[in-house]
Amino acid sequence: MQLVIMAxxxxxxxxxxxxxxxxxxxxxxxxTTSVRMLEKEMGINQFSMYSSFGNKxxxxxxxxxxxxxxxxxxxxxxxxxxxxxxxxxxxxxxxxIEFSKDTKLNKGCLLTNTVNELGEHADTIxxxxxxxxxxxxxxxxxxxxxxxxxxxxxxxAKQANYLMxxxxxxxxxxxxFERQQLEDFIESAFKSL
Amino acid sequence: MQLVIMAxxxxxxxxxxxxxxxxxxxxxxxxTTSVRMLEKEMGINQFSMYSSFGNKxxxxxxxxxxxxxxxxxxxxxxxxxxxxxxxxxxxxxxxxIEFSKDTKLNKGCLLTNTVNELGEHADTIxxxxxxxxxxxxxxxxxxxxxxxxxxxxxxxAKQANYLMxxxxxxxxxxxxFERQQLEDFIESAFKSL
DNA sequence: TTCAAAACTAAGCATTTGCTTAGTAATAAT
DNA sequence: ATTATTACTAAGCAAATGCTTAGTTTTGAA
Numbered sequence: 001m002q003l004v005i006m007a008x009x010x011x012x013x014x015x016x017x018x019x020x021x022x023x024x025x026x027x028x029x030x031x032t033t034s035v036r037m038l039e040k041e042m043g044i045n046q047f048s049m050y051s052s053f054g055n056k057x058x059x060x061x062x063x064x065x066x067x068x069x070x071x072x073x074x075x076x077x078x079x080x081x082x083x084x085x086x087x088x089x090x091x092x093x094x095x096x097i098e099f100s101k102d103t104k105l106n107k108g109c110l111l112t113n114t115v116n117e118l119g120e121h122a123d124t125i126x127x128x129x130x131x132x133x134x135x136x137x138x139x140x141x142x143x144x145x146x147x148x149x150x151x152x153x154x155x156x157a158k159q160a161n162y163l164m165x166x167x168x169x170x171x172x173x174x175x176x177f178e179r180q181q182l183e184d185f186i187e188s189a190f191k192s193l
Numbered sequence: 194m195q196l197v198i199m200a201x202x203x204x205x206x207x208x209x210x211x212x213x214x215x216x217x218x219x220x221x222x223x224x225t226t227s228v229r230m231l232e233k234e235m236g237i238n239q240f241s242m243y244s245s246f247g248n249k250x251x252x253x254x255x256x257x258x259x260x261x262x263x264x265x266x267x268x269x270x271x272x273x274x275x276x277x278x279x280x281x282x283x284x285x286x287x288x289x290i291e292f293s294k295d296t297k298l299n300k301g302c303l304l305t306n307t308v309n310e311l312g313e314h315a316d317t318i319x320x321x322x323x324x325x326x327x328x329x330x331x332x333x334x335x336x337x338x339x340x341x342x343x344x345x346x347x348x349x350a351k352q353a354n355y356l357m358x359x360x361x362x363x364x365x366x367x368x369x370f371e372r373q374q375l376e377d378f379i380e381s382a383f384k385s386l
Numbered sequence: 387t388t389c390a391a392a393a394c395t396a397a398g399c400a401t402t403t404g405c406t407t408a409g410t411a412a413t414a415a416t
Numbered sequence: 417a418t419t420a421t422t423a424c425t426a427a428g429c430a431a432a433t434g435c436t437t438a439g440t441t442t443t444g445a446a
Contacts, residue, residue: 007392008442029310031224035434045395046435056434105313115369116309117222120298161374162381168369169362176308176361181354188355192385200422201412228404238425239405249404 014052015066017042022063022070026110027102029117030060057123064129067110071133074099079140085147086193089163093186096167097174106174109167116172138164145193159193207245208259210235215256215263219303220295222310223253250316257322260303264326267292272333278340279386282356286379289360290367299367302360309365331357338386352386 024033024041035056039046053059075095082088100106107113111130114122122130141163145156166189174182217226217234228249232239246252268288275281293299300306304323307315315323334356338349359382367375 007390007444008394010393034432036432045393047394047396047437050435051393108309112365113309116301116306116365119220119368120296158377158381161377165362165366165370165374165378166359166382167362168366169358169360172305172309172365173358173361175312177358181358184351184354185358188351188385189359189382192381200414200420201424203423227402229402238423240407240424240426243405244423 010048010052012042012044012048014062017044018053018059018062018066019070021059022066022110025060025063026067026107026113029113031117061126061129064110064114064126068129068133071099071109076137076140079144082144085144086190089141089144090186090190093167093170093189096170097179097182100171100174105176108175109171112168112171134164137167163189203241203245205235205237205241207255210237211246211252211255211259214252215259215303218253218256219260219300219306222306224310254319254322257303257307257319261322261326264292264302269330269333272337275337278337279383282334282337283379283383286360286363286382289363290372290375293364293367298369301368302364305361305364327357330360356382 020041020043021038024037028037035046035049038049038056038059042049049059053062075092078095079088079092082091096109097106100108111133114126115130118126138160142156142160145151145159151159166185170182170185173185213234213236214231217230221230228239228242231242231249231252235242242252246255268285271288272281272285275284289302290299293301304326307319308323311319331353335349335353338344338352344352359378363375363378366378
């Protein structure tokens with residue numbers, strides 16, 4: 001992997017410090033998280049940060065990848081393995097609330113937070129990572145909807161669109177509403193499907 | 194209104210420059226909007242800004258009030274005057290998409306954007322303004338739901354919760370999804386009510 | 387044991403942030 | 417016309433931002 005000879009060993013594991021950075025970005029967003037804050041949270045010097053990840057933007061990009069990996073393990077894989085059709089999607093919604101739990105209120109989804117914060121002037125690399133992730137989730141939702149053989153493809157497409165937007169809604173709403181209101185939302189959302 | 198004698202006249206109308214500030218905050222969010230950007234957009238000097246509104250936070254607070262006023266005129270009053278029950282709420286959803294239109298994608302709702310950006314460490318004054326606004330919308334939604342005499346109060350409460358979260362969802366989703374996906378969302382969202 | 391490569395520490399860089407202040411111009415009352 | 421009061425311009429402030437660099441320590445290979 002490393003072609004050049006290693007003179008002095010790194011005193012940290014990049015994957016480990018990135019997970020800490022990710023949690024900070026998740027709680028605070030991109031702009032509000034300063035390099036000094038990252039330094040403290042990651043437990044490494046700015047020099048090390050820049051030599052490992054290039055710049056703040058690089059740290060963020062790796063944090064996003066870390067988030068995707070975590071979400072895949074704790075959310076998407078469960079959805080994939082579910083065998084109860086739409087009910088599995090509903091469980092995904094409930095799992096997401098647990099996944100994004102913080103003190104009292106929730107942190108939302110890091111990727112949704114990012115789109116919401118940076119909007120259209122988010123850079124293209126980050127944006128494509130986000131779109132890839134969203135597309136992936138959507139495809140799994142479609143697969144679960146397809147287990148109901150009654151549904152035609154147009155209905156499935158519409159319902160998948162609907163569920164994706166609902167998921168975004170849940171992400172933001174979980175940052176300001178109480179548990180009960182979120183559950184009312186999930187239950188109502190799945191009533192018509 | 195003004196008790197002290199006016200020595201030199203202000204060269205700007207506070208309401209006018211605040212509307213410009215509001216649009217800037219709406220597009221960019223609180224942190225990303227710098228005082229220098231506000232200066233340019235509002236067309237007044239920093240000194241004038243600070244003497245009129247105290248600080249950046251004050252400009253933002255007035256911008257929020259301005260947004261609420263605009264939303265009331267263009268959205269809430271229409272909802273209030275509607276006589277077709279749930280259909281009126283649905284029209285509110287469609288009107289919101291128009292209301293928050295920008296270049297290509299949408300700007301979302303300024304208040305939702307703010308909660309999403311500042312989260313729990315948004316200051317209490319701003320937070321209470323936001324909550325007051327959300328409560329107001331919710332009460333109007335409930336009124337429209339109540340026109341259907343078949344529905345008991347528990348159902349109405351649950352459906353109102355559901356619609357409020359859906360509205361948040363629409364706000365965020367409109368910043369990243371295309372028109373068709375948003376319409377699929379609205380149509381599906383109202384199917385079960 | 388020497389030495390070059392890599393990783394550390396810590397100080398410092400230019401720029402931008404929100405905000406202030408010194409000095410000048412305009413206005414209404416005397 | 418004088419004067420007090422307000423509003424303007426523009427320069428400047430400390431602090432924070434993302435990032436760099438000079439100097440030291442650790443390491444594996446010769």
